[in-house]
Amino acid sequence: MIQNHQSLAPLARRSFLRGAGVLAALPFLESLSPTVLRAGSRVPVGPPVRFGIYTVTGGTVSESWVPQETGRLGKLPSILRSLEPHKEDVLILSNLSQSGGSDGRINAHEHCAYLHLTGSDKVGKEDGKPIAGQSVDERAAEIVGSQSLISSIRMGSAGGETSFFFDQQGRSLPVERNPRMAFERMFKGRQLVAPNWQRRLALSGAPAPASGERSYETQVVDLVLEDARRLQKKVGAADRSKLDEYLESVSSIEKRVRRVQERIALEALDLKDPGPSHPHVPANLPPDAHAETRMVRAVGENPAIHAEYLRVMTDLMVLAFQTDTTRVCSLGLGSDGALFPGVVTVGYEHHAHTLEHHGNAGRIEDADPVAREGCRQIHAWYSQFFAEAVAKMKAIDEGGSSLLDNTVMLYTSYMADGGHGRTNYPALLAGRAGGKLTTGRHLAFQKDTPVANLYVELLDLLGDTRGEFGNSRTSTKAAYEGRLPGLV
DSSP states (O other): OGGGHHHHTTSOHHHHHHHHHHHHHHHHHHTTGGGSOOTTOOOOOSOOOEEEEEEESSOOOGGGTSOSSOEEOOSOOGGGGGGGGGGGGEEEEEEEEOOOEEOSSSOHHHHHHHHHTTOOSEEEEETTEEEOOOOHHHHHHHHHGGGSSSSOEEEEOTTOOOOOOBOTTSBBOOOBOOHHHHHHHHHTTOOOOOOOHHHHHHTTTSOOOOOOSOOHHHHHHHHHHHHHHHHHTTSOHHHHHHHHHHHHHHHHHHHHHHHHHHHHHHHHHHHHSOOSSOOOOOTTOOSSHHHHHHHHHHTTTOHHHHHHHHHHHHHHHHHHHHTTSOSEEEEEEOOTTOBOBTTBOSSSOOBHHHHHHHTOOSSGGGSOHHHHHHHHHHHHHHHHHHHHHHHHHHTOBSSSSBTTTTEEEEEEESSSBTTTBOSSOOEEEESOTTTTOOOSEEEEEEEEEEHHHHHHHHHHHTTOOOOOOTTTTTSTTOOGGGOOTTOO
């Protein structure tokens, strides 16, 4: 800075230029952070618990989603019928609602969307940008994200209507809509391999495996630290304080880079002695950018292509969990503006949004029964793709347990019903979270229990100890001291 020119004058030109190089290097190093690990994490030694979100548009048709009886599951309602072979692996939850308000600057769809995964007391917009609390996937990434290559993956939202995902500051987060781009982000430069969790467990007491020759990134970090420490001894007090902050940042990046090197070494061992499952590239992954663009654009118009898109995105989530690329993955699927000819076989209307509004009313008896049946058919159609994901995860062996056993996956929607309802959201959990969940049941809670209570329980399964999320304790409908009893 100009005002510190005198303090820099005694420095040799070479030292100053090397110092400038330090400053120039930081943005490059920061760019590593989306795909590297957080500092201080441990090498995983057993099948970890994964957390998935599978959320679709349009709410649901409650009488065709919620079982009539609580307790052990009998025959599943029609929307969930495709999950019948897996009903011992699911937990259906009812009477969960959102009570958060709006600042009046957002429409009804945005109101539902911003509340969806945040459970905020209030949502809105500021300078045209969505404002909400942190979403549950991002809180989950804070807990377990440091243990995998990518802390959290968000995919889907082909319709692109609105935002579900928010960071700690309440800022809307981007979603990868293109399946090939998502695949390349996860696996470019890597081979597909399933971790050998049993071998990792056997090695858990041993030092981390050596990563071989020091990487280019490690060498850059070492040079940056060397130059910064040299400068630290020569600059004035004001600059030294700023440089201390800078050194702390670079030291954090150093730990991340070294942790990535450990992960690379582990994957090299897995390649020599892999786990029992065999990951593969999704069969319907678009072969090139042109095919990918054509697929994404046609999602809202062609149910066959829409189905292909849902399958490939679901397969990518399963693959990300199977290869331990991430422990947190969210899919925002469907489109309120999509057309469903052939899926909807009643009446003449195939447009999802139109059916949603005509098929929902304050009272079920006031809704158009034909439109309501159309909505039911659409959501039964969505459910079959979730059921396919459950079946695939159940078939993946992780050495004595399945991927599904070691996962908790939330199947839900950003609205309770297609009329922008926020009462009695569809909520289903699949998987046993490493044996922590007792599945095969329907649990009905008191009316209007906050959805945020569920998020507290999900975070607890991942190791969170805060016991609070969103409006779990501050909602006007607060219940069960912010928790959900009986899940385990």
